[in-house]
Amino acid sequence: MTTFVDRVVLHAAAGNGGHGCASVHREKFKPLGGPDGGNGGRGGDVVLVVDPGVTTLLEYHHSPHRAATNGKPGMGGHRSGADGQDLVLPVPNGTVVKRVRTKRDGTTEEETVADLIGAGTRFVLAQGGRGGLGNAALASPRRKAPGFALLGEPGRSGDYVLELKTVADVALVGYPSAGKSSLISVLSAARPKIADYPFTTLVPNLGVVTAGSTVYTIADVPGLIPGASRGKGLGLEFLRHVERCSVLVHVLDCATLEPDRDPISDLDVIEAELAAYGGLNDRPRVVVLNKVDVPDARDLAELVRPELEERGLRVFEVSAVAHDGLKELSFALAGIVAEARAAAPVEEPTRIVLRPKAVDDAGFTVTAEDGFFRVRGEKPERWVRQTDFSNDEAVGYLADRLARLGVEEELFAVGAKAGAEVVIGDDDDAVVFDWEPTMAAGAELLGPRGTDLRLELEDRRPSRAEKRGSHRDED
Numbered sequence: 001m002t003t004f005v006d007r008v009v010l011h012a013a014a015g016n017g018g019h020g021c022a023s024v025h026r027e028k029f030k031p032l033g034g035p036d037g038g039n040g041g042r043g044g045d046v047v048l049v050v051d052p053g054v055t056t057l058l059e060y061h062h063s064p065h066r067a068a069t070n071g072k073p074g075m076g077g078h079r080s081g082a083d084g085q086d087l088v089l090p091v092p093n094g095t096v097v098k099r100v101r102t103k104r105d106g107t108t109e110e111e112t113v114a115d116l117i118g119a120g121t122r123f124v125l126a127q128g129g130r131g132g133l134g135n136a137a138l139a140s141p142r143r144k145a146p147g148f149a150l151l152g153e154p155g156r157s158g159d160y161v162l163e164l165k166t167v168a169d170v171a172l173v174g175y176p177s178a179g180k181s182s183l184i185s186v187l188s189a190a191r192p193k194i195a196d197y198p199f200t201t202l203v204p205n206l207g208v209v210t211a212g213s214t215v216y217t218i219a220d221v222p223g224l225i226p227g228a229s230r231g232k233g234l235g236l237e238f239l240r241h242v243e244r245c246s247v248l249v250h251v252l253d254c255a256t257l258e259p260d261r262d263p264i265s266d267l268d269v270i271e272a273e274l275a276a277y278g279g280l281n282d283r284p285r286v287v288v289l290n291k292v293d294v295p296d297a298r299d300l301a302e303l304v305r306p307e308l309e310e311r312g313l314r315v316f317e318v319s320a321v322a323h324d325g326l327k328e329l330s331f332a333l334a335g336i337v338a339e340a341r342a343a344a345p346v347e348e349p350t351r352i353v354l355r356p357k358a359v360d361d362a363g364f365t366v367t368a369e370d371g372f373f374r375v376r377g378e379k380p381e382r383w384v385r386q387t388d389f390s391n392d393e394a395v396g397y398l399a400d401r402l403a404r405l406g407v408e409e410e411l412f413a414v415g416a417k418a419g420a421e422v423v424i425g426d427d428d429d430a431v432v433f434d435w436e437p438t439m440a441a442g443a444e445l446l447g448p449r450g451t452d453l454r455l456e457l458e459d460r461r462p463s464r465a466e467k468r469g470s471h472r473d474e475d
C-alpha cells in the first residue's frame, strides 16, 4: 500500500558555535606578542523553505533526524573559524509547524509555531549557536592578555511536528466510490486513480479548475464511512486537508447498489462525521448528485432533490462519466469561492507565529526559591553556556559580567548571603554556584597595582577606560 505521509515528527538540531581560541602571538625576539586567538564560527541553522515542487513530507518520515553543521573553532593568528552551513529543508506549501514540548510530568504538548504558505516562505526552525569570542576579541585595556576564550554556544535542537494541510478552495467529501476522483478528473487536468472498489483514493488529489475568470483549486479526500471521525476507514486522517477550504461539496452516489444507503442518509452520515471532527460548521455546503447517466440514478436524484433544497442546499445533478452538468457546477463553485475570497481578509503570504520569548531579552530576574536563588535571563544564561569552567580566569570573567549586569545587586536585594546557592538557568541545563559576593569581580577588581577596588566598591565611579571595556563586553 502506498503510504501518504502528512504528519511527521522531525528532530532538528542546529549546529554548535565553534569555540573561541586562546592564543598568544609568538615571533622570534617578541616574547609578549599579545593575544591573537580568533573567534569560533557560527553554527548552521535548520531552516524550512516552502518549495512548490515538494508535495509530501515523506522524505522526513524516512529520515527524521536532521542536523546542520557546527561552526569551526577559532585559531591562533587572528584566524576565525568557518561558520557552519545552514541546513535548508524543502517542505510543501501549507505545512504547519508545531513544537513539541515535554512537560515535567512526561506528557507532551504541541504548540503551533508557524503556518507556512506561499512559495519561498522561510522559517528558522532551530537556530545555530553563536561562536565563542577568541581571546583577541576579549582583550580590553584592563585585560590585556586574557588567558581564556569563550565557548561556542550549543545550537538549538528540538522535536517538531510537521503537518501538511492542503490549501484547496473546494473540498469533495463523500462515501468511497461516490465518484469524487472522477469529478476532479473531469473538472480539472488532474488524473487521479479511479476504480470501482472502495478506498481507491489513498492520498488527497488536487486539481486546478478554471471557470470564467476564476481559478480555484479542488481537492478530494479518501472516502468517508460511518465512524470515520473515530478513525474508521481512511478518512479521518485526511479531514485535516479539508480544514482550509472555503466550500465543502458533498458527492452523493445515486447509483449505489448497497441496500441500506441512499443519498439523504449518506449525507446525514457524512455530516455527522464532519460534526464529530469539528470546526467545519461555518463552511458553505453544496450537494452533487452523481452518476445521473444511470437511468435509475436520475430518477432517484429527482426524488431527493426537493428534500435537499428544503434544507437550504444547492443541488447539482451531475454525471462525471457522461460529462453532464459539469459546467454549471464548476461556475457555481467559482462563484462561491470568489465570494469567500472577497469576504476573507487578504491572505498574507504567510502567517508566522513567533515563539514568545521566555524572558525579556535585555533583562534578567532573580528569585528566591526553596533554599536557593535562581537567575533567569537571556544574557546570564548565554554567558554561562559560553564559560569554560575549567579555566579560573574564564570563571572570573563570567562573574565580572554578571556583576556588571547587576545580578550581584539583585541577589543582595532578594536577601542572598555569601555561600548561598545560586542557580542560573532552567532546571534542564542550570549551572549551580556557591555565591561569593566579594570575589564576584575578583581578579578584575585588583586593578592597577596597589588599588584593591573591592575596598571602594560602594561609591566609586568607573573610569572612562572601564566604561569602554564594559561596553565591549556586553554581549
Ligand SMILES: Nc1nc2c(ncn2[C@@H]2O[C@H](COP(=O)(O)OP(=O)(O)OP(=O)(O)O)[C@@H](O)[C@H]2O)c(=O)[nH]1
Pocket (backbone or CB within 6 Å): 174, 175, 176, 177, 178, 179, 180, 181, 182, 183, 193, 194, 195, 196, 197, 198, 199, 200, 201, 202, 220, 221, 222, 223, 224, 255, 290, 291, 292, 293, 294, 318, 319, 320, 321, 322
Ligand atoms: N456510471 C457512472 N459511474 C461513475 C460516475 N462517476 C464515477 N463513477 C464510477 O464510480 C467508481 C468510483 O469512482 P471514483 O471516482 O474512484 O470514486 P471515489 O469517490 O473517488 O472513491 P474513493 O477514492 O474510493 O473514495 C468508478 O468505477 C467510476 O467509474 C458517473 O458519473 N457515472
Ligand SMILES: [Mg+2]
Pocket (backbone or CB within 6 Å): 180, 181, 182, 193, 194, 200, 201, 220, 222
Ligand atoms: Mg477517489
